[in-house]
Structures are given as structure tokens and as C-alpha cells.
Amino acid sequence: MIRVLVADDEALMRAGIRLILENADDIEVVAEAGDGAEAAAACREQDVDVALVDVQMPVRDGIAAAEDISRLSPRTCVVMLTAFGQDAHVTRALRAGASGFLLKDTGPADLIRAVRLAAKGEPVLAPRITRRLLERHVRSGxxxxxxxxxxxxxxxxxxxxxxxxxxxxxxxxxxxxxxxxxxxxxxxxxxxxxxxxxxxxxxxxxxxxxxxxxxxx
Missing domain, CATH: 1.10.10.10 (Winged helix-like DNA-binding domain superfamily/Winged helix DNA-binding domain)
Known part of the structure; x- marks a missing residue:
């Protein structure tokens, strides 16, 4: 089973992601968190394969949480949940150790596929984010x-x-x-x-x- 943490300050968003993932026979949501500090603590206490972490959360935001998780639980793959156009967050999260990005409007099938890829160490990048990231990089020379x-x-x-x-x-x-x-x-x-x-x-x-x-x- 792929053990997943869902971290988002919106309870409705967490519930929706849990509902989608629990439709997959090989995925189990083992923990939820409403802020970055809770997310890092959960990864330290639980055996988490993939952490789905919202970029913008209270107490410690998702990027700080990614840093904490990478340090406290190196085996956990951190996938950031972000809104389209938050390019600066993407760049900062990469430096913090995040290994993937999904848009919040990702469809159910793509979300399940992304979790499975992340658990295998494969890249998880929403195509629209990838295009904008590379375009930004090319413009910078x-x-x-x-x-x-x-x-x-x-x-x-x-x-x-x-x-x-x-x-x-x-x-x-x-x-x-x-x-x-x-x-x-x-x-x-x-x-x-x-x-x-x-x-x-x-x-x-x-x-x-x-x-x-x-x-x-």
C-alpha cells in the first residue's frame, strides 16, 4: 500500500482528496494535517510514502513544511499542491526539496496516477506548471x-x-x-x-x- 499524508488548511479540500485516493486499492491516506507544522510532525511519526502538501498554509507554510519533511523523513516524497500561476512558489519549493507539483484542479484519475508515480520516485509535474517553469527559465538565460x-x-x-x-x-x-x-x-x-x-x-x-x-x- 502507498501511504499518503494530505496537508491542506481547508478541511473540505482534504476530504475531497481523501475520497478520491481511497477509491484506489493500492493507496491509503494515513494522516491529515491543517498546517505545515502538523504535516512535518505527521511524517516524522507515521511511515509516509507520499506527502501531498498545500503551498499556502498557516503556522508553517507548505514550503517550510517541505524543508522539514525532507530533513525529518527523507524517504517521503513531497508533492506540492498549488494554484496555477504561482511560479515563485514553484521555484522556492524546488529548492526546499519538493519533488513534484500538482495543480489543485487536477482530475481524480491524474491525482491517483501522480501519487503512484511519486511513490516510485518518478517525476510529478503538472504540464502547465512545467511549461511556465521552463519558459521562465529560458527567459532568464x-x-x-x-x-x-x-x-x-x-x-x-x-x-x-x-x-x-x-x-x-x-x-x-x-x-x-x-x-x-x-x-x-x-x-x-x-x-x-x-x-x-x-x-x-x-x-x-x-x-x-x-x-x-x-x-x-
Missing amino acids: RDTEAALTRIDGLAPAERDVLRLLGTGLSNVEIADRLYLSAGTVKAHISRILTRTGCANRVQAAVLAHDAGLLDEP
Whole structure:
């Protein structure tokens, strides 16, 4: 079973998410929280696989909660719930250790799928958020020289994985393209994050873009 925490200051929103997730046979909502402090405490006390955390909450907001959860329960994947257009929150949450983002108007089937992907360590990014994030990054320009320096120590196989990760492919899709096992791809990504100093897959994807890997044939 995938054990989930739902953190949102609106009880109705929490109830709605719980109702959707409990329709899935492999997902169990083990805790709820109405603020960021409660969310972090619940992840420390419970065995939580995926934490769905609203960006804007009282006491400690979702971004502070993401930092706390990443420190107190490193195995928990934090997926932020956000409203469309909150780009600044997305950027801050990435730095705080969040590994995914969903819009609050995400449909039931997509929400269930996102939780399953997050539990496997796969990227969870609403397409509209991804487009806006990348557009914002492109407008700000890229430092190719610095990016090339950061990837200089990667092995050829790791560069191949990073390039495909930058295109938004999942571990399974990357494995299929490179004729590797999904476990091998996951191990490569773990080493890539460590060696490049990226906190998560999204930062690694931006790095691949900056280094020009997506321009390679």
C-alpha cells in the first residue's frame, strides 16, 4: 500500500482528496494535517510514502513544511499542491526539496496516477506548471559554461540518462530508450544528482538544458 499524508488548511479540500485516493486499492491516506507544522510532525511519526502538501498554509507554510519533511523523513516524497500561476512558489519549493507539483484542479484519475508515480520516485509535474517553469527559465538565460563544468565528471552513460531526463521521460521510458533496467536508470539518476549538486529531477532537467545536452543528436 502507498501511504499518503494530505496537508491542506481547508478541511473540505482534504476530504475531497481523501475520497478520491481511497477509491484506489493500492493507496491509503494515513494522516491529515491543517498546517505545515502538523504535516512535518505527521511524517516524522507515521511511515509516509507520499506527502501531498498545500503551498499556502498557516503556522508553517507548505514550503517550510517541505524543508522539514525532507530533513525529518527523507524517504517521503513531497508533492506540492498549488494554484496555477504561482511560479515563485514553484521555484522556492524546488529548492526546499519538493519533488513534484500538482495543480489543485487536477482530475481524480491524474491525482491517483501522480501519487503512484511519486511513490516510485518518478517525476510529478503538472504540464502547465512545467511549461511556465521552463519558459521562465529560458527567459532568464542560461549559463552554458557553468553547466558544462557541473556535468564534466559524469560518465557517458550518466550523460545519456541526464539528456533523456531533460526531455521529461520517466525512468521506465529512459530505460526503454537506452536498453537498461529501470533499477539501473534509478541508480544513474541518484549519482547524477549527487555529482551535479541537483536537489531533484527538475533541477537536473534544467541543468541538461543549460549544458546543451538536449541539442545533441
